[in-house]
Amino acid sequence: MSMLRAMPVLQVQDVVASAAFYERLGFFHHGVWGDPPGFCIVQRDGISIALDGGDAPAPTNQWWAAYVYVEDVTRLHAEFSALELTDLTEIRRGNPYGCDDFDVIDPDGHRIAFGQDMEPGASAGLADPAEAPSE
Known part of the structure; x- marks a missing residue:
């Protein structure tokens, strides 16, 4: 069995604002899930990045x-x-x-x-x- 692709999942404070930032970089998305908005997948060509909203701060050990x-x-x-x-x-x-x-x-x-x-x-x-x- 082959692995096909990977999608990094980034912890973000504001899913809508983060999605807008990635849209500026030429990514698109098909919507934001949750009320309040808590998750979104942005895509450009074959690259996907998930934006996961929450109260936790973004990791800084990277x-x-x-x-x-x-x-x-x-x-x-x-x-x-x-x-x-x-x-x-x-x-x-x-x-x-x-x-x-x-x-x-x-x-x-x-x-x-x-x-x-x-x-x-x-x-x-x-x-x-x-x-x-x-x-």
Whole structure:
């Protein structure tokens, strides 16, 4: 049996405000569930992120809450730069893991990375299971 995809679930204080932020980034959603609003799934292309509302603060023991692989990191960075986002980093190039990437920080403090594999034929984060070290 194969696993098909993953969806990070982010704890947020205000689901409606968070959904609006991700809509600015080009994501869409089919509605917000609950009264008061407590859950929403935003999507762009094949990427889904769940927004889970509640009273608990967003976790702070993380660097990246999600890492999204993209086709053209330079073009996406330019798209996001035009939005005049408060927390958008510059592109980090030549990372040792083979990706050029940048971060966006959402209203709840979640750091979302957007990165491009820069080595031909490589896919950072996806290794051949046959090459995994044995115990």
